[in-house]
Amino acid sequence: SENRKDAHSIRGSMLESITSYNSANDIYKKYKLFYGYFEPDERHKIAASYYQYLNYRLRLEKVQELPSTDTSALPPYRFSYYGDGGSKTDNIYALPYRLSPCQDHWGYYNYTDNKTIFANNAANEPFYIDPWYRELAYGSMETAWMNSYKVTGGGSRDMDTEAVKACTLKRITYPTGGYTDFDFETHDVNYTLGKIGIGGLRVKKITDNDENGNQKIRNYEYPYYSWGESKYHLVENLYHVWYHQDLDEYSHLGVCRDYLAGYGVPADLIDSPDILQITSFPALTLGVEGDFMYPNVTEYISGQGRTEYTYTYETNHEPYIRPGDDVTAPDWFRSSYIYINSGGVIPSTILGGTATSYTFPFMTDVDLGWMRGQLEKREVYGEDGWLVEADYMTYEECLLGVEAGGKAVQFNEYEFLFARDYLTTGRSRLAQETHEVYGDKGGVLRTTKEYTYAPDYHKLVSEVKETASDGSGIVTKYYYPHDYTSTANAALQTMKDKHILLPVDVRSYKGGRLVSGEQTKYNAYGQPETAYRAETTATEIAFNKDTPFTFTAYLWRTYDANRLLVSEKTRENGLKYTYLWSYGNQYPVARIEGADYSDVTGWLSSASVGLPNTLTRPSDIESRLASIRNALASKDVLVTTYTYLPQVGMTGMTDANGKTTGYVYDDYRRLSLVKNHESKAVMQYKYNLYD
Numbered sequence: 001s002e003n004r005k006d007a008h009s010i011r012g013s014m015l016e017s018i019t020s021y022n023s024a025n026d027i028y029k030k031y032k033l034f035y036g037y038f039e040p041d042e043r044h045k046i047a048a049s050y051y052q053y054l055n056y057r058l059r060l061e062k063v064q065e066l067p068s069t070d071t072s073a074l075p076p077y078r079f080s081y082y083g084d085g086g087s088k089t090d091n092i093y094a095l096p097y098r099l100s101p102c103q104d105h106w107g108y109y110n111y112t113d114n115k116t117i118f119a120n121n122a123a124n125e126p127f128y129i130d131p132w133y134r135e136l137a138y139g140s141m142e143t144a145w146m147n148s149y150k151v152t153g154g155g156s157r158d159m160d161t162e163a164v165k166a167c168t169l170k171r172i173t174y175p176t177g178g179y180t181d182f183d184f185e186t187h188d189v190n191y192t193l194g195k196i197g198i199g200g201l202r203v204k205k206i207t208d209n210d211e212n213g214n215q216k217i218r219n220y221e222y223p224y225y226s227w228g229e230s231k232y233h234l235v236e237n238l239y240h241v242w243y244h245q246d247l248d249e250y251s252h253l254g255v256c257r258d259y260l261a262g263y264g265v266p267a268d269l270i271d272s273p274d275i276l277q278i279t280s281f282p283a284l285t286l287g288v289e290g291d292f293m294y295p296n297v298t299e300y301i302s303g304q305g306r307t308e309y310t311y312t313y314e315t316n317h318e319p320y321i322r323p324g325d326d327v328t329a330p331d332w333f334r335s336s337y338i339y340i341n342s343g344g345v346i347p348s349t350i351l352g353g354t355a356t357s358y359t360f361p362f363m364t365d366v367d368l369g370w371m372r373g374q375l376e377k378r379e380v381y382g383e384d385g386w387l388v389e390a391d392y393m394t395y396e397e398c399l400l401g402v403e404a405g406g407k408a409v410q411f412n413e414y415e416f417l418f419a420r421d422y423l424t425t426g427r428s429r430l431a432q433e434t435h436e437v438y439g440d441k442g443g444v445l446r447t448t449k450e451y452t453y454a455p456d457y458h459k460l461v462s463e464v465k466e467t468a469s470d471g472s473g474i475v476t477k478y479y480y481p482h483d484y485t486s487t488a489n490a491a492l493q494t495m496k497d498k499h500i501l502l503p504v505d506v507r508s509y510k511g512g513r514l515v516s517g518e519q520t521k522y523n524a525y526g527q528p529e530t531a532y533r534a535e536t537t538a539t540e541i542a543f544n545k546d547t548p549f550t551f552t553a554y555l556w557r558t559y560d561a562n563r564l565l566v567s568e569k570t571r572e573n574g575l576k577y578t579y580l581w582s583y584g585n586q587y588p589v590a591r592i593e594g595a596d597y598s599d600v601t602g603w604l605s606s607a608s609v610g611l612p613n614t615l616t617r618p619s620d621i622e623s624r625l626a627s628i629r630n631a632l633a634s635k636d637v638l639v640t641t642y643t644y645l646p647q648v649g650m651t652g653m654t655d656a657n658g659k660t661t662g663y664v665y666d667d668y669r670r671l672s673l674v675k676n677h678e679s680k681a682v683m684q685y686k687y688n689l690y691d
Contacts, residue, residue, distance in 0.1 A: 005037055006056035006098075014058070020647075022584035026616050028647045030066040034076070035059065038167045042089050043113070044096030054097045057167070065175075074668060080171040095166045104159040106199025111163035114155030123150035131353055132337065132417065159199055161186045168201065176668050176687075177211035202294070214689045217302040222294045293372060303383070310377035312395060312428070314368050327402050335419040355419035361407045363421040370426040371397055389437045396431040396453075399424060429453065445469050457482035458501050474515070477543075479505035484545050491524050492548065500526040504548055513539050519551045525563055531555040558597060562613075567597040580628070582612035582621050587644050589621065590628060593656075594637040607631035618643065629658075 004013060019030040038057040039045075045055050064076035083093035092111050096102045101117035104110040165184055173179040183205040208216040295313035300306045335355035341348040355363050378391040403423040410416050434448045445468075452463040458480055467473040480501050481492040492504065500522075507517035517534030532551035534541055541550050558567040562585050568577040578600045580590040589612060592600050604611065609631045612624040625641045632639055638656035645651050648669045654660040659677035666672040674683035 004056075004058065006053055006058050008050075008053045022586060022616055022646065026584070032064045032066055033060060034062045034064070036061045038081070038083065038095055040096045040100075041087060041091040041094045044094070044100060044102060046097040046100075051097075054099060057095065057098065059167070072667070075175040075177075077175060078171075078173040079169060080173070082165045082168050082170050084170070092160070092163050093166045101155050103157065104164070104199055105157045106159070108159070108164040108199050109166045110156065110158060110160040112156045112158075112160075116153075116155050117157075118154045119157045120152060120154040121150060132335075135337070135351065135353070159186065164199065164201060179209050181205075181207040181209075183207070208689055210687070210689045212688055215302070216689045219300040221298045221300070223296045223298060295376075305380065305382040305385075305388070308377070308379045308381070309375065312372055312374040312376050314371035317368070318366060327399055335417070338416040338418060340414050340416075355421070361409050361417060361419055363407060363419050364405060364423065366422065366424055368424065368426070370428050374428055374430075387438050389435070391436075392434045393430060394432045395428045397426060397428045399426045401425045427459075454480075454483070460501060472510075474508050474510050476506065476508045478503050479543060484548055488546050488548050489521070491522050494524040495522060495526055498524075498526075502526055505543065507534060507541075507543075514541060517541065517551055519549050521549055523559065527557075527559055527563065527565075529557050529559075569596075580612060582615050582624070583644060583646055584616050585613050586646065587642070589625060589642050589644075591640045591642075592632065592637050593640075595635065600632070600637075603635060604628065604631055625654075 007013070014035060015033055017030060017032050020028045022028055036059055038059050040055055046052070059081065060079055062076040062078045065074045067073045083091055083095075086093055095109050100109075101114040102110060102112045103114070103117060164186055168184060169182055171179055171181050182203065184201040185204040187200060187202055202222065203220050205220065206218045208218075293311070293313070295311050297309045297311075298306055299309070335353045337349070337351040337353070339349040355361075374393070374395055375391075376393055376395075380388045380390065382388050401424070403425075404420065405423055406418060406420045408416060408418045430451055432448065432450045434446060436447075437445045439445075447469070448467045450465040450467075451461055452465075453459055454462040460478070460480055462478055464476045464478075465473060466476070480503055481495040482501070484492050484504070486493050495502070502522065503520070504522075505517070505519045508515050514534060514536070519532035520528045521530040521532070523529050530549070530553055532549050532553050535552045544550055554571040556569045557565060560566045562581075564579075564581050564585060565588075566579055566581075568579075569575070576594060576596055578590075578592040578595055578597045579588045580592070580600075581587065582589040595603075601611065607627075607630075609627045610624070612621055612628070615621045615624060622643060625643070629639055629641065640656055641654045642650055643652040645665065648665055649671060650663050652660050652662050661677065662675040662679065663671060664673035664675065670685070670687060672685050673681055676682050
């Protein structure tokens, strides 16, 4: 590949194509990826020739499916972005050069001409004084000789509600000619956090248009609630930009003048007396939380009413550790200043304090993300405003572990600052869900499911209790390989070793009586070999951890060395089915009813007709299927054969009477026509936007 413009002296490193092959090395599908570059307007470019690569950002412009066996090239998927076609001189939607200081408090482009990322400060805005600076440097005198809080010469970190959209996805155009448009908006401005807006974007509207002129519009609203309730999730953690040269002289907690100058801090900022920190928003690289979410979202669909979604919500905080959690975490967010006496006058000292993610040395915040984002409520309302249906979910949450972490900073030979934090892990799983459907006359049909999980090993669902509106209920129990002893079945033990956690026994009870049950015997690869069904008038067939299969067998399956299903046998009527595969073992091409696999292969061998497994050419496959039909014509079997367009779909099905049903696809690989054995159209498909 050619040299990338966005990297200095680096060649290639772009994913150019994705190709899939069959076992015969024929191309089934191939996708080509096409790229371009985002570039700044002239106003926000970097001029130095050595750093020209900082003016480019790689972007994906289209993805095209190229021709493969018996197919033609499709039009590409195309991607359009905010900023396309804008002014090359002054374009608010064009990002500046990479590493540009033209950023808001959240790191998004703010359409400024900043020369430094360090912020100005208004005369009436007090500085945040870090607790350790307050403790070690000046005590209560930290602002004694400040004439004003005003700082000039810095950059503007204010948010621009349009510039924040720069280079975001605006449209996807599909091969069919339809397209989807995306409309974004900024989050609501909240003035309780440092008098700056909440950075970033949220989806405002999604518009789908098909090639037939049909349109579907989805608008999104984020219901407003008072701050601190459920409008959005954001912890009030503030990261503060440090620049203060006095600290290096007095307590070694800061950085020296040369370092600040090297980072581009203007001289008047460096030399301003006693400026410690200027408020800015979270720096994610420091582990300070800057993400947030909306627990409440409403979706309006044109002509279809609205759907209201509610998600689980929890701010980050020190989690409650229950006695049964078997988790310990002493000294949450404790910080210590340590001075080691090396023979001087000042004695060794240890001072204790409380650490946070926004005080030095910037601890990793507790992340309770596992308690957020689960769908808690979905309510669907019609155009008339009446509730049509609803789903309500509750979750069981459990703290699984707490891993101690910490940061230590050495200022000099004798002084250290240490702080402790913890990384937490947890689990949130569905405990109960209720589905309600409302009738036109005010009635409601309600179904509730309660979930119980296995306490050991796999932690999967072990029981589901389903209760209907009339109070009737069914209890379904699930058993997995880990619920059996190691000697119960060799394949089950292998499944445990390979972590294949498929249900072995599923049984349902009504009024305490067994009403249905299915048991499955698997091979070592997790493929079902024998199916068993509960057939009894007894109240119960007891679960047996030593004897897995206590029901009555009714279906048997066999697989070949390639793990392909080659035969089935049912107990009812003693029906037998044999399956033959082709297209490089990709698709079943024949079903022979009335004979075992060994019988079929023997008959074909006697007729000198080989199995079609490795064939990939359509003409070869069709010829081989004709030979198979001829070889089996004198046998008491029913033969059905199938042909395919690989990776697209079935093209033909010839039944036991030799009549073929044909399937035709349009230029976009979609089923468009079904023809009978006389090549007459019996079904036609048209595609429009979904309801």
